[in-house]
Amino acid sequence: MKDQPTFFDFAAEVGLTKHIGGIAATEALIELCHIDRDSYILDVGCGVGVTACFIATKVGCRVVGVDILERMVQRSKERAAREKLTHRVKFRVADAQYLPFEDHLFDAVLTESVTAFPEDKQKAVSEYARVTKPGGYVGLNETAWLKVPPPPEVIAWAAQEVGASVTPLTPDEWTGLLHTAGLQEITTQIHTVDIQDEAKGILQRYGWAGALQVMGRMLRLYAQNPLYRDFVKKVRQGGIVPDHLNEYFGYGLFIGRKG
Numbered sequence: 001m002k003d004q005p006t007f008f009d010f011a012a013e014v015g016l017t018k019h020i021g022g023i024a025a026t027e028a029l030i031e032l033c034h035i036d037r038d039s040y041i042l043d044v045g046c047g048v049g050v051t052a053c054f055i056a057t058k059v060g061c062r063v064v065g066v067d068i069l070e071r072m073v074q075r076s077k078e079r080a081a082r083e084k085l086t087h088r089v090k091f092r093v094a095d096a097q098y099l100p101f102e103d104h105l106f107d108a109v110l111t112e113s114v115t116a117f118p119e120d121k122q123k124a125v126s127e128y129a130r131v132t133k134p135g136g137y138v139g140l141n142e143t144a145w146l147k148v149p150p151p152p153e154v155i156a157w158a159a160q161e162v163g164a165s166v167t168p169l170t171p172d173e174w175t176g177l178l179h180t181a182g183l184q185e186i187t188t189q190i191h192t193v194d195i196q197d198e199a200k201g202i203l204q205r206y207g208w209a210g211a212l213q214v215m216g217r218m219l220r221l222y223a224q225n226p227l228y229r230d231f232v233k234k235v236r237q238g239g240i241v242p243d244h245l246n247e248y249f250g251y252g253l254f255i256g257r258k259g
């Protein structure tokens with residue numbers, strides 16, 4: 001691991017990434033983006049590959065996952081191999097803002113807790129639209145400020161929950177990005193966060209065996225790596241669920257169709 005690891009370096013190392021809304025949110029995206037067995041899907045910011053493998057298994061379609069971190073892609077490939085999905089699920093390194101794909105390639109492009117991170121979010125969403133086939137869908141599941149400005153404790157909680165560099169937008173700003181990218185028939189679903197469901201959602205996505213493996217890696221890193229111990233201390237500072245969280249912070253599904 002390099003000298004100053006980021007939140008996502010550690011997430012890749014322990015093998016756990018997540019998005020708010022868990023499997024239920026992914027299932028909603030599958031439906032809203034009309035994904036079926038014949039679809040060819042791009043999952044941008046695939047993390048450790050849970051969603052890409054889930055969609056390939058549940059729907060039976062082909063999926064490509066990309067992530068900006070090589071270690072995430074490696075974890076994703078390990079998962080696809082474990083789940084015997086390597087014939088239908090491929091992974092590669094790519095930045096959401098510069099997708100290495102030709103125009104009009106995918107039936108749907110999805111992101112779950114990803115587009116809140118790139119510096120140029122409009123460029124990223126325009127890239128999603130570019131690589132989507134005419135008639136296809138772009139579907140985002142992204143964190144959102146439901147009321148602005150959020151208090152510092154809510155900002156700190158969001159950072160420890162989804163990633164230190166997260167910069168959510170308001171729902172209007174998210175739909176504005178889809179409009180500017182030329183997408184049409186935009187639909188939006190806004191949700192607040194249910195903390196208990198989030199905890200259950202991790203078990204649902206990783207299973208008991210997967211969750212125990214992640215905990216084992218966390219303990220090993222904590223014991224062996226002082227940088228990780230510092231990181232855990234910082235994360236714990238933002239760990240208490242703030243009062244009024246749901247007044248300020250939530251997530252949304254933002255879907256647009258390419259004309």
Ligand SMILES: C[S@@+](CC[C@H](N)C(=O)[O-])C[C@H]1O[C@@H](n2cnc3c(N)ncnc32)[C@H](O)[C@@H]1O
Nearest residue numbers: 017018019045046047068095096112113117118
């Ligand atoms: C909160 S995690 C969510 C991962 C995954 N979608 C999931 O639901 O488990 C965010 C992921 O986005 C990736 N990421 C951040 N910025 C990115 C970018 N510009 N391009 C591609 N991936 C990016 C991170 O490396 C990380 O794997």
